[in-house]
Amino acid sequence: MKSKSIKKVKVKFKLNGKELELETKPNKRLLDLLRDDLNLTGTKEGCSIGECGACTVIMNGKAVNSCLVLAGEINNSEIITIEGIAQNGNLHPLQENFLKYGAVQCGFCTPGMILSAYALLRVNPEPDEETIKEAIAGNLCRCTGYKQIIEAIKHSTKITDG
C-alpha cells in the first residue's frame, strides 16, 4: 500500500442505454465495476489477462476485454453488456439462436461470445464463416468445440436491430 493519497475518479457514461455518473477507485477495472458495484454479473471473469474473452463488453461499438479497461477510461463512453441486448423482455435473436443451435453448454463463455458476435454483426451484417471465426478468436470455449457457436452466429446474420 502506498502512502500517497488516492483520489477517486469521477466517470459519466452510458450503460446499456442509461446515463450513469459515479465515483470509484482509480485502480478498479471495468469488469469489477460492472460485477461488484453495479451487480451486472452477466460479464464473467475468466483469465483476467485478456486472453479468454469471458469478460467481453462493447465499448463505443467495439468489443473489448473489460478486465483490461480501468474505470477512469470509460468516461464519456457507451458500454453495452450482455444484460443490455435483450429488448422489452425478449431475448436478442443472437441469444435465441445460441439456445436453438445448442451453442450454450456450461455457459461461462456465452455472454462474451454473444457480445463479440454482436459487435461483428453491427458493422458486418452478413459475415462469412472465416470472418465469424476471426471475430470470436478472442473468446475461448472449452465445451462446445465452437461448431455450434459458429452455426448460431451464421443463422443470426442480416439481423440489423442491434
Next chain:
Amino acid sequence: MNPEFNYIAPLNLNSALKILSASKSRAKILAGGTDIIPGFHIGSKRFSSTELLIDIKRIRGLDTIKEYKNFVEIGACVTFSQLSESEIIRKYFPLLAKAAETIGSVQIRNRATVVGNFVNNAPCADSVPPLLVYDAKIQIQSLNRKREISLQKFLIKSYTTALKKNEIVTKILIPKPEPELKGDFYKLGRRRAVAISRISLAVLMKTKNSLIEEIRIASGAVTPIGTRLYELEKFARGKAANSDTFKELSIQLGKKVLEITGLRWSSEYKLPVLQQTFYQLLEKVSRDEI
C-alpha cells in the same frame, strides 16, 4: 487485485508532459493498457512502483494516421484495429498491416496501440520487425525538447528503451518505401489466435536483372528484441536472387541468431524452423517480384 494508484487523463500534451515531469518517475503513461493493466493484475515487477497513470487517450491528435508527401505519421494512440483497417497503411506498409492483423484478438486490437507495442519492447512485439524494415523513426517529446530517433536506436534491450522518464513518444514517422520493394511478414505462434510469437520475420526486397539490389531483414521473438540484420543484408546485396542464395542466407541467419542468443533448449526446434520459414519467405517474395 490491482495495486493502488492514481489516474489522470489530461486533455493536451503539454499538461501530460507537465504532470509526467513533476511526478519524479512514479508515473507511467497509459495508452491501450493491454500490457500494463494485466501487468498490475499479475503483480509484474515492471509496474510495481507505479503511483500514477497518465492516460493519453484524451489528447487530441494522437489517434490519427496522416499521409504526407514522402512519409506517413502514426499517432501514439492509434490502435492495431485502426492500423489494419487503414487504406494508407495497407497501401504503403502491407507488412505492418499484416502484423497488426495477427496481434492478439479483436478485443486486444481494439485497445492495444502500435506505439505501446515497442515502448514496452518485449522480444515478441509483432509490429517491430515490419517497422524496422520500413526504417521507422519516432518522435519523442518532453516539456522542453522534441527529438527524433530511429526505432532501431530507440530499442535498447528487452523491456528497455531510450525513453527518458520525462518523455512521451508522440508519433511514428515512416518514409514511403519505393514501390519496387516487395516483402512479407511471417509470424509463428503456438496457435493461430491470441498467440505470443515464437518466431517473427519481416523481409523487403528489390531485385534488378535477377540480382538482389536492396534487401531489408528484421527478426523478432528469436532475438532478444526486434532486430535489423544489417550484416546479412550486406552479404545478400548484389547476389543472384535464386534458391542457392536464399539457402545460403537462411544458413547465415541461423548462425547469426545462434550467435546472438546462444544455444537454448528450444534451439533444436526453432533454428531449423526459422531457417526454413526464412527460405520460404525469400522464395515467395522473389516470386511475387518476378
